[in-house]
Amino acid sequence: MISLNKYEEKKKRLIAEFAEVKRLNKKVLLKKKTVSNLFRYGDRNKTDAATISLSKFNNIINIDVKGKILEVEGLVTYEKIVDYCLNYNLVPLVTPELKNITIGGATVGIGIESTCYKYGFVHDGLVEVDVLTPNGDVLTCTRINKNKDLFNALGNSYGTLGYVLRAKIKLYDVKPYVHIKNIKFDNVKSFIDSMYKATTDPDVEFIEALIFSKNELYLMLSKCVDKTPYLDDVYRGEIFYKLPRKKRDIYLTIKDYIFRYDPDWFWNFPERPFYKLFRKIAPKGMRNSGFYTRYINWKKKFFNEKDEGKERLIQDWEVPWDKAIELTNFALNNVNLGKNPWLAVPIKVVSSATIYPLKKNQLYYNLGCYCYVDKVKGKEDYYYTKIMDKKCFALKGLKMLYSSTFISKKEFDNLYNGKKYTKLKKKYDPDSRFRYLYEKVVQRR
Numbered sequence: 001m002i003s004l005n006k007y008e009e010k011k012k013r014l015i016a017e018f019a020e021v022k023r024l025n026k027k028v029l030l031k032k033k034t035v036s037n038l039f040r041y042g043d044r045n046k047t048d049a050a051t052i053s054l055s056k057f058n059n060i061i062n063i064d065v066k067g068k069i070l071e072v073e074g075l076v077t078y079e080k081i082v083d084y085c086l087n088y089n090l091v092p093l094v095t096p097e098l099k100n101i102t103i104g105g106a107t108v109g110i111g112i113e114s115t116c117y118k119y120g121f122v123h124d125g126l127v128e129v130d131v132l133t134p135n136g137d138v139l140t141c142t143r144i145n146k147n148k149d150l151f152n153a154l155g156n157s158y159g160t161l162g163y164v165l166r167a168k169i170k171l172y173d174v175k176p177y178v179h180i181k182n183i184k185f186d187n188v189k190s191f192i193d194s195m196y197k198a199t200t201d202p203d204v205e206f207i208e209a210l211i212f213s214k215n216e217l218y219l220m221l222s223k224c225v226d227k228t229p230y231l232d233d234v235y236r237g238e239i240f241y242k243l244p245r246k247k248r249d250i251y252l253t254i255k256d257y258i259f260r261y262d263p264d265w266f267w268n269f270p271e272r273p274f275y276k277l278f279r280k281i282a283p284k285g286m287r288n289s290g291f292y293t294r295y296i297n298w299k300k301k302f303f304n305e306k307d308e309g310k311e312r313l314i315q316d317w318e319v320p321w322d323k324a325i326e327l328t329n330f331a332l333n334n335v336n337l338g339k340n341p342w343l344a345v346p347i348k349v350v351s352s353a354t355i356y357p358l359k360k361n362q363l364y365y366n367l368g369c370y371c372y373v374d375k376v377k378g379k380e381d382y383y384y385t386k387i388m389d390k391k392c393f394a395l396k397g398l399k400m401l402y403s404s405t406f407i408s409k410k411e412f413d414n415l416y417n418g419k420k421y422t423k424l425k426k427k428y429d430p431d432s433r434f435r436y437l438y439e440k441v442v443q444r445r
């Protein structure tokens with residue numbers, strides 16, 4: 001934890017450092033210590049951009065327990081945030097499921113979770129934010145102050161309009177444990193109808209679903225509780241995604257619930273004998289997505305491992321609720337995830353982010369998949385990604401951009417409010433010191 005004064009001192013030093021970089025007239029890239037949670041195809045193009053390290057901006061600053069507001073620096077991870085807030089039985093309105101995701105990354109990258117049907121995306125829970133702009137200024141932005149245009153455009157900007165240095169976010173009350181009730185469905189329509197009904201059920205606090213096939217769908221309706229008859233162990237026991245197939249009732253500590261997919265990076269930790277033993281005996285510090293990502297990167301580097309024959313299908317799409325059945329059926333009919341499930345959550349945004357223009361207060365349906373799948377013989381690379389994107393856009397939906405996307409600039413601008421974005425970019429980045437969104441997320445420049 002640090003004081004606001006200490007943060008202000010660091011901020012001043014950063015502004016001075018940025019002024020130096022500005023003199024070199026180079027493009028600027030963010031440097032950080034935590035692992036990245038981006039999954040865009042191919043290697044990034046080589047660049048001679050100058051790097052600015054924000055690694056030290058990773059502290060909690062303050063908590064207002066009564067007002068339920070937390071103030072943090074931009075590179076704090078959600079694990080640190082949750083550990084701290086749970087001392088007060090509070091957590092952020094939306095907490096991503098991977099421990100190493102940072103508040104800055106999730107704000108600009110559209111963070112989602114099983115509470116999104118009540119609270120919208122991560123950026124909807126933002127109260128105030130300090131942004132280091134590409135011009136080298138640090139601007140304090142809120143939904144109503146003079147920098148509101150920047151505030152409202154942070155969601156989906158992926159650092160192209162500035163870096164989050166400090167944020168105030170909303171919190172809500174939780175209890176020590178979560179009871180997950182699993183309801184199995186054998187057809188898509190009644191599953192989607194029940195998910196919709198749950199969004200207005202006062203007895204439900206978290207909604208998500210795992211979909212294995214057209215006749216095996218699990219709706220997980222959960223709520224916080226003070227006591228449990230037993231506790232499930234997602235570290236040494238069963239991998240979380242397998243539990244709904246085995247049990248109607250699952251009980252987890254609130255922290256294990258929030259990060260339920262973290263120990264096995266959803267369902268990607270291999271299940272071969274060596275890894276099974278690792279799951280049982282490795283220290284808890286190694287049973288997390290950060291360790292897993294570093295391990296995979298290390299294997300690729302030292303053993304030159306390639307993903308040949310595989311498509312990285314790590315993507316999220318959302319469509320208006322009345323298109324939920326169509327998107328689900330399309331995915332189940334056309335995409336083969338092998339034994340892995342699809343993950344679905346309902347979402348209702350409370351504000352319309354400028355460059356992620358979902359309609360305010362309208363329910364959307366998010367469908368995601370997080371695994372490597374076999375390529376389809378005779379089809380182009382990223383075949384599944386492309387057909388799902390096309391279907392999603394045809395259904396008036398949007399996809400998140402943390403992963404590979406292959407659309408034209410014209411289509412991109414139509415979908416993600418390119419006109420307004422370009423205006424903002426010219427205002428806050430007149431010298432094009434940071435990349436444009438299309439360059440960054442589609443062209444990998």
Ligand SMILES: Cc1cc2nc3c(=O)[nH]c(=O)nc-3n(C[C@H](O)[C@H](O)[C@H](O)COP(=O)(O)OP(=O)(O)OC[C@H]3O[C@@H](n4cnc5c(N)ncnc54)[C@H](O)[C@@H]3O)c2cc1C
Nearest residue numbers: 036037074096097102104105109111112158159163164402
């Ligand atoms: C496998 C996988 C699973 C995911 N699961 C979830 C999930 O469960 N819930 C969820 O909400 N999201 C999830 N995401 C999406 C994730 O939230 C976004 O990719 C997010 O942007 C990652 O943030 P990060 O902190 O890891 O930053 P990075 O991955 O390092 O960076 C992401 C982007 O944000 C920018 N950025 C990073 N920090 C800042 C900052 N301080 N200010 C401005 N820009 C910044 C970077 O420049 C970069 O463009 C997942 C992504 C993947 C690949």
